[in-house]
Amino acid sequence: MDLLLRELNRYKWDLVGLSETHLPRTGEETISGTSLILSGRTDGTHRQGVGFILSPTTKKVLISFTPVSERIATIRLKVSVSNLTIIQVYAPDSARSNEECEQFYFQLQSVTDQTPKKDMLIVMGDFNAITGNDQIDRRDVMGPHGHGRLNGRGERLISFCRENDLYITNTAFKHRHRRKVTWRSPD
Template sequence: MGTWNVQTLWVTGKLELLRNEIKRFRFDVIGISEVRWTGKGEISGGGFILPGEDTTHNRGVGMLLSARAKHTLIGYNPISSRVITARFHTTPFKLTVIQVYAPTPASLDDEIELFYDSIEHALTQTPKKDIVIVTGDWNAKFGSENTNWELVMGKYGYSDRNERGDRLTEFAALHSLYICNTRFQQKNIYEKAQSAVQVEKETGEWFQTSVGSRQGDPLSPLLFITYHELVMDKVMQTNDGINISRTLVNNLRFADDIDVLEEDCELLHQQTEQIRVAAEEAALIMNTKKTKTLVFGDRNIEKHVQIAETTRENVEQFEYLGSLITWDNNCTDEVRK
């Protein structure tokens, strides 16, 4: 049994990849977080159940079952888009699995309490003699200090305990649950990581590397770039943009940073909307809070572009890839910096 935050299954072929993984690791039950599918019930092809949501591709939990687990399944109950339960025939007692996906630390307290109320509801519906396993992504940190909490957690929690960790620890104590992944030392798989550069099948010397921001897995950046290209292809097919040496250029890109270029404010609005819609179709989300507009040549011009019915701020300068871009194309401040 395991749990996995897949970030999204709203991508063609992602569920099949997941099914292959459950076979490779020989899991019988995998609880899934951030499914991002709509609807409720069992997915055609069998072995996958979810509560989902009716209209939006947000949140969502589910369970992926092996053929053996599906054969022992008594029933399941979609409590909410963040909580689902399933009950299985096992010996000597029946087993109830509750899969959850907690709100992030930035969420409002009311949303957190609603989430825990859903789990309370799931637990009250569980027969008293059942073995209960609650799995999922709790968005919480516990730290290593377990004084007075020895019956709830071990000494191998990650990082320092945060407010969400306190809330979960108290909840576990109230329901006589144990936070299992704090019981043992987690293996540091990056401790002796090494890399080498390969050019035309010739491999250079291996050197020690360290990990900064974890990407989840080596495939994630490649998948992002692939979908990013699909999104931007729709924009590149237009005949809009600015004329640079007889070539129309309508965007500049580096990783997930995009600079859209247009002669006209209305065309700029259309282009950004096309990117937003195409991104959502590929399960990507444009960060509208970090999106700004700038008009070259006149600092007094006020042009406001709307994205998803929200007006973006018009600025006199902003940083793009570490360089300062100004309304008058002046490099003085950039040189001084």
């Protein structure tokens, strides 16, 4: 954590979303004036986990933190125009069953539905999905700079975005190939 905080101090940052923390706890910690809020497993297993790192400035505008599960957490912030709700996620990967994936999206939809309608909404994190770069019939939810070929989890993400009038913003901007993915299967 100290190394991460040192690296963050090189940038102008106020909030960082965390996915796959592997920290088996839920709650808030303060490290060197920085707030770490986590939603992890409760059985002691070092798997999954999501959370946020908040700068002291962002901590001052924090209205609430809601740990939903080891895969979903929300924060609500008071910002100048309105309130901002951020949902941080870590979706099941392709090795998990379709049933587990559907349970995740059911829970995510429930959390999204509970967001006050006047709030600005950001859903971010690791969706373990490939949305592809073929924009045909998907311009309403994504830009032309996707990656790879659409997979089943990508179809599910696109469906969720359509249902909630959301846009996959990292497909809207051109990135170097190596910055489009964070991990590639060895097979």
